[in-house]
Amino acid sequence: MSIQIEAPPMTDVAMSSGKPTSIVRSAFLTVAMRWSDRLIGVVSMLILARLLVPADFGIIAMASLVIAFADVLFELGVHVALIQNKNATQADYDTAWTIRLIQSGISTAIVFVTAPWAADYFNEPRVAPVIQALALTFVLHGFENIGIVSFQKNMQFGKDFRFLFTKRFAGFVVTIVAAWLMQSYWALVIGNIAGRTVGLIQSYTMHPMRPRPSLAKFREIFGISQWMLVGSIGGYLQGKLHSLIVGGREDAGVMGAYSLAGQISSMPTTELLAPLNRVLFPAFVRVKNDLAELKRVFLLAQGVQTLIAMPAAIGVALVAEDLVTVFLGEKWRITVPFIQIFAVMGFLRAITTSGSYILLTFGKTRLTALSAWGQVVLFAALALLAFPDAGALGIAKVRLAVALTGFVAFIALLLQQFKPLRLTDILTSIARPVGAVILMGFAVFYTAEAIALQGPLLLASKVLVGAATYSVTILVLWWLVGRPDGAESYLLEKLRGLRRHRA
Structure with a gap:
């Protein structure tokens, strides 16, 4: 069967008209849809936090570390090769699908073999059967229709969202029902498998492609994917090595709190940045030969990301204690310092x-x-050699120190590879948000000192004061520097457009 990929609408490829139509419209569409999806995740987390205990989350977190490592081997980044190839044929898609099937088989075998060893390492025998049950998700994902990559490639983000949302909602419903009936961590396992099963079925109902086994384009795809694999393994260790160490040094309860703190602290930045990131890659690829346009689009994208995600990250750190008390309960107070440290890392990620x-x-x-x-090696040296007895909180601090070092190194690398970009360009794009966030922090701190409120009312007061302070400060700073074109002008233009549309 011949490949059938819809061409993107003209508005989605108008990258040189002076306004970044594709990035902006697609980004805001996907942010809105992603937050609808994430609302399900938040509700699920709040319900499960009340039904389950930290140790339940810890068992799942431990199992997820093993699953995530196998997932790195499973995901060679064949989707990246397909997106980069503007002239991808049916043979390219068939080969990519076949590679994923092979990877899924290898990953499943690795998971089953390593499950008992993982349980011994974590000193938690309940982890082994959970890992083995979750291995089924690799098989389900491996058989998904590779044609759905075209949703992202052609910037059809409505379809992309519908596919992701359907899986998410199915998993949510099954997880909550199972948790209510079982009061056990197995509810999370059952929900995960249910979501993957729905995703498999949905992929073939949403896209007409029917991939077939083939390795005809193996050399071309693997030429790109081999370094994606190396990078993915490094990315896994960069993002998960700290959890592996914590899991080996702490019990399931502390591990559960550490893991949940990571989810909470990253939620604002992840859910704001992830939709835009899905737009950025194909949009950047389309204008990569026009360096001036690429620079303009990059700086606008970074400005919007920083303007929105930076206050969200720091805001979570400022209200962490109230947030945990109100929404999770006293049994989760151990998560507060972890949330504060991880939120600062979200601040760096936004840049x-x-x-x-x-x-x-x-x-x-x-x-x-x-x-x-490089960051993996630095973290391992500090965590394993310099601080061999550090607990969960110590590991979190080491991770923050490495993130700061990596942030500086990454900016230097970016400037070296993207010649038209200057350090002053980056500093200009983040200067006003940084200044506004500092004032927001003082405002939130003095709000807590000045009013005699507790619980939900105190949390609401801090959020309102922080949001108002940040918004007013951003607008004042932008006005003082002459109202230049950038993230602020773009967002204001979109707000005016919404008002005109409603009128």
């Missing part, structure tokens, strides 16, 4: 996320892989 897609656009997968591995 660098666009740059990583610039390097990927230029095909610098080797450099990004080596960058990730």
